[in-house]
Amino acid sequence: MTPVLEVSGLRTEFRTGAGTVPAVDGVSFSLMPGEIIGLVGESGSGKSVTGFSLLGLIDAPGQIVGGSVRLNGTELVGMAPQELRKRRGKEIAMIFQDPIATLNPLLTIGQQMEMALAAHERLGRRAAAEKSAEALARVGIPSPRERLSSYPHEFSGGMRQRAAIAIALLHRPAVVVADEPTTALDVSIQAQIIAEMKALARDYGVAMIWISHDLAVVSALASRILVMYAGRIVEEGPSARVLRDPRHPYTRGLIDSLPSATRPGEMLAQIPGSMPSLLSLPPGCAFAPRCAFASSACAARPDATAAGDRAWRCVHPLGQDRTDQKERAAS
Amino acid sequence: MLGFIIQRAIQAVAVMVVMSVIVFVGVYAIGNPVDIVIPPDATQAMRDEAIRRLGLDLPLWQQYGHFAWNLLHGDFGRSFVYNMPVLELIGGRLPATLELVLISIIFAAVAGVGLGVYAGVKPDSWIAKAIMGLSILGFSVPSFWVGLILILTFAVSLGWLPAGGRGETVTLWGVEWSFLTLDGLSHIILPAVNLALFKLAMMIRLARAGTREVMLSDTVKFARAAGIPEGVILRRHVLKLISIPLITVFGLELGSTLAFAVVTETIFSWPGVGKLIIDSIGVLDRPVMVAYLVLIAFLFVMINFTVDLVFALIDPRIRSGRQGA
Numbered sequence: 001m002t003p004v005l006e007v008s009g010l011r012t013e014f015r016t017g018a019g020t021v022p023a024v025d026g027v028s029f030s031l032m033p034g035e036i037i038g039l040v041g042e043s044g045s046g047k048s049v050t051g052f053s054l055l056g057l058i059d060a061p062g063q064i065v066g067g068s069v070r071l072n073g074t075e076l077v078g079m080a081p082q083e084l085r086k087r088r089g090k091e092i093a094m095i096f097q098d099p100i101a102t103l104n105p106l107l108t109i110g111q112q113m114e115m116a117l118a119a120h121e122r123l124g125r126r127a128a129a130e131k132s133a134e135a136l137a138r139v140g141i142p143s144p145r146e147r148l149s150s151y152p153h154e155f156s157g158g159m160r161q162r163a164a165i166a167i168a169l170l171h172r173p174a175v176v177v178a179d180e181p182t183t184a185l186d187v188s189i190q191a192q193i194i195a196e197m198k199a200l201a202r203d204y205g206v207a208m209i210w211i212s213h214d215l216a217v218v219s220a221l222a223s224r225i226l227v228m229y230a231g232r233i234v235e236e237g238p239s240a241r242v243l244r245d246p247r248h249p250y251t252r253g254l255i256d257s258l259p260s261a262t263r264p265g266e267m268l269a270q271i272p273g274s275m276p277s278l279l280s281l282p283p284g285c286a287f288a289p290r291c292a293f294a295s296s297a298c299a300a301r302p303d304a305t306a307a308g309d310r311a312w313r314c315v316h317p318l319g320q321d322r323t324d325q326k327e328r329a330a331s
Numbered sequence: 332m333l334g335f336i337i338q339r340a341i342q343a344v345a346v347m348v349v350m351s352v353i354v355f356v357g358v359y360a361i362g363n364p365v366d367i368v369i370p371p372d373a374t375q376a377m378r379d380e381a382i383r384r385l386g387l388d389l390p391l392w393q394q395y396g397h398f399a400w401n402l403l404h405g406d407f408g409r410s411f412v413y414n415m416p417v418l419e420l421i422g423g424r425l426p427a428t429l430e431l432v433l434i435s436i437i438f439a440a441v442a443g444v445g446l447g448v449y450a451g452v453k454p455d456s457w458i459a460k461a462i463m464g465l466s467i468l469g470f471s472v473p474s475f476w477v478g479l480i481l482i483l484t485f486a487v488s489l490g491w492l493p494a495g496g497r498g499e500t501v502t503l504w505g506v507e508w509s510f511l512t513l514d515g516l517s518h519i520i521l522p523a524v525n526l527a528l529f530k531l532a533m534m535i536r537l538a539r540a541g542t543r544e545v546m547l548s549d550t551v552k553f554a555r556a557a558g559i560p561e562g563v564i565l566r567r568h569v570l571k572l573i574s575i576p577l578i579t580v581f582g583l584e585l586g587s588t589l590a591f592a593v594v595t596e597t598i599f600s601w602p603g604v605g606k607l608i609i610d611s612i613g614v615l616d617r618p619v620m621v622a623y624l625v626l627i628a629f630l631f632v633m634i635n636f637t638v639d640l641v642f643a644l645i646d647p648r649i650r651s652g653r654q655g656a
Contacts, residue, residue, distance in 0.1 A: 055556055059547065060455075089558030096556075101549035106571045106646055115567060116557040151647040167557060 002073075003030035004174045004207050005054070005092075010067035010077075012046075012053045021278045023049040023062070025231035031175065036201055036208045038218030038239065040254065041228035044275050047211045050228070051177040054209070055094055056084045072174060090120045093168040097180040099160035103152040109136070109163050110148030116167045135166040140196060158189035165197070172204050179211045194221055215254055219243050227251045230275060230286035237310035245319050247312040250287045285314070293318075339639065343632045350628040351402070351621075355395050358620050363387075385411060398621065407625075408618035412611070417622040421604060427497060428596070428603035430510050432588045435523035436530055440581055443534020448565065448573075450535065451542025462535060469532025478525040478598035485521060493518050495600035522599040526592055530584050537580060541573030548572075574645055582638035590627040 012024035023046045031037060041047045053064055056076060069076040071092055076084060096102045104112060113132035117123055123131065129148060136144035139162040152160055161181060168176060178197070182190040198221055201208050212218050218225060218239065225242045227235040227250065235248040246252045253271035273290040282288060288298040293316040302313045369381050382388050386397060401408060407417040450459035486494035497518055500507040509515030545551060546569065554564045593605030604623070611619035643649045 052552075057552060057555055085555075085558050085560060087558070088556055094553070094556035096549050096553055098549060102553035104550050104554075104568055104572065105648060107567070111567075115554070115559055115563060119558040119560065119563070151651075153648050153651070164553065167553075170557075 001032055004033045004072060005031040006068070006070040007054065008068050010050065010053055010069060011065045012049055012058055012062060013065050014062045016061060016279075019279045022231050022281075023278060024053055026067070027228075027231075027233055028067075029226055029233065029236065031207045031209065033174065033207055034201065034205045035224070036198070036210060036222045037224045037226060038222030039209055039211045039226050039228060040213065040215055040218055042213060042275055044278075045228045046231040046278075047213075047228045048179050051094065051179050051209065051211050054175075054177055055088055055092055056081075057088075057094075086120070089116060089168075089173070090171045091173050092175045092177070093171070093173040094177040094179065095161075095165055095168045095181045098184045099157060099164045100152070100184075102164050103160055105152050108149050108151055109155070113148070113163075113167055113170065116170050120171055131170070132166075135170050136163065138200070139163070139166045139169075140192075141166070157185055158193065161185060161189075161193060162196075165193075165200075169200065169204065169206070172206070174205075174207060176201075176206050176208045177211065178208055180213070181210075182217060183212070183214070190217070197221070215243065216258055216260065227254070230281060231278060232286070232313065234287065234314065235310075235312040241310065247310065247317040247319065248287075248314045249291045249293050249316070249318060252318055253290075291316075335639075335643075339636055343636065346632055347625070347628060351399065351625050352395065354621050354624040354628075355398060356391070358617050358624075359391055359394075361615060363615075402625070407622035410611075410616050410619050412614050412616045412619075417618045420607065420619060421623060421626065424602060424604040424607050426508060427601060428589060428592055428605060430508055431519060431522055431526065431596075431601060431603060432585070432592055434510060434519060435525075435527040436581070436585050436588055438523060439527040439530035439534055439584075440577075442527075443531045444538045444570075444577060447535040447538025448542045448569065451539040452546060452565065454539075454543060463539070466532040466535040469528045469535075472528075474525060474529060475594050475598060477528055478522075478595055481521050481525055482598070492521050494521075495598075497602060522595050522601050525598070526588060526595045530588070533580060533584070534577065537577055538573060541576060542569055545569050545572045571645065575642060578638055578641055578645075582634045586627075586631045586634045589630055 007030065008028040010024055010027045011022065014021040014023055025046070027046075027050055029037070039047045039050065049058070049062070052058055054069055054076075056064070056079070058064060064077055067077065071087065074087075076087070079087075103109070107115075110129060110132055113135065114125075114128045117128050117131060129145075132148055133144040136147060141147055141159060141162055147155075152163070155163060161184075165181070181197075182193050185193065194217065197208070200206065210218055210221055215225075222239050225236065225239045226233050227242070227248060229250050235242065235246065235251045237247075242251060243255060246255060250271070253269070256269035257271065259268060271290055276282065276286060276289065282299075284299040284301050285291070285294070288294040291298070295316065297315045300315075302315050304311050304313050305317070365378065365382055365385070365387060369378055373381075386394060389397070398408065405418075407421075409415060410417050410420055413420055446462045450462045453459050482494045485492045495518075497507075497509045497515060500509050500515055502508075509519055550568055550572070551564055554568055555561075591605060592601075592603060593609050595601065596603040596605040597609070608620065608623050610616075611623070
């Protein structure tokens, strides 16, 4: 099977007065049709910028400066804006965190869906309404035909996000980038939406990149996890195994700071310190200043180490069994 | 919605009553018009006769009572100076001001929003920078000076446009209008541009600030992610989202320009209502001043009311809030 999306060496920089910020620094991964992968990291790790870069939606002073994004075999980096626009929404779509901010409060849901439809196909008013109502029904909005004339403020938070999802899925794109789409919602709604997204992805064969800071959410959804830190992917692998047996100390830290990893009444574990400014990254491993295992070897930038379907960028990987270490010593 | 309209109507009446009292008392405090109306060599008997005729011998509250009573019957009183009904006097001048102000403020709004949105979409282009430079000029250069320069340039040096007056007029609904004839239009251009400049600058700044903010919002990003073309995003999302502050300012400016277009009217000898009020203040023509100010208050109330209605039309959240209230 060929991947639907292949990203290699993607670099996105923000040129500011204070210097160049490498928000995305050589990110590579591929996505199979219908696959769901999780992109995890703290705020500022570059996960959202990665998502926006895939759609070519980086606002100035940001800029994609290198790498490649191939969607169904077509290179998107450097593509003419008009061509790229024709693919957005049709072949690759995006869902955002806050449905209150994404939907226009002054237009009805129907008008906003009609605009999204008209972006890629010519439809009569009636056909557009028909198609919109169908899309709303599929994301679980009751009496969708009547709801088309509702305004966003007449919807609950969960319904709004459902409407936004319906808009993103209108043209059945091959890839959906979901940027923390459940973070702003109640926990109960969160679980519903996650289950529905999973079902929609399966039914439509939509591949998804689920961006989140919440490992628990991602592990429930994604078959693979990419952990991002300071613009780089520091660890990737199948979700269950990464969670059970992380290699990178940063991943370990993220797992330990989950409430479920803590017994009731205990303090939650934290990763000491905070992410370094991307303007002044240490030359070696960006996580070294916060890492309990750091040594002089961390002063050089670690290359990716691959083992089977897993990979990590760390000179002191955790929890490896003997065979792994022997392999590394031999290589 | 109906409740909202009734509520606003009651507020409007209250504002009008308070306004008329303030105006009446304020104008009363300015000075005694008798000294100006009556020739200095008049006898005391003539003086007393004039004071009685004008109703100035009554106590203030009675004078106000008369004024308010007549007002309710559509009678704004007679001018001391012109000795004709105030309503006729103002009514004869108001159309001139109205057409000048409407043309200039519509021009300011259309051009200002267009230029401002452009400057907001492409903030780094040199055209945008030129637009913003222009808007700073519009803000900082005094309007009377711009008026003089306009006359010097276009009327005196180039001779393209007339320097003042209304030009040829056409009577429509019993009122003289300039903008319906070519000659009248050529007379209106310079004063309208002069009057529009400050408002144009303000509209540009507001539209640009709004556009820049909205262009970075998730609404626009989401629309782009759905592949909606930039032109559609501008027309259907951005223009609508920036419209509320623009309409607020448009309403306020419309009111204040109608009331105080006097500088421009004076420079271009435009026979509008601004010139009338300044002259009336000069000679303490009390009925004209009071009627004019009450009329202006009424205009403001009506404009604000309309602006509120337009808000409700644009923003469904305001609509439903009103229903609940």
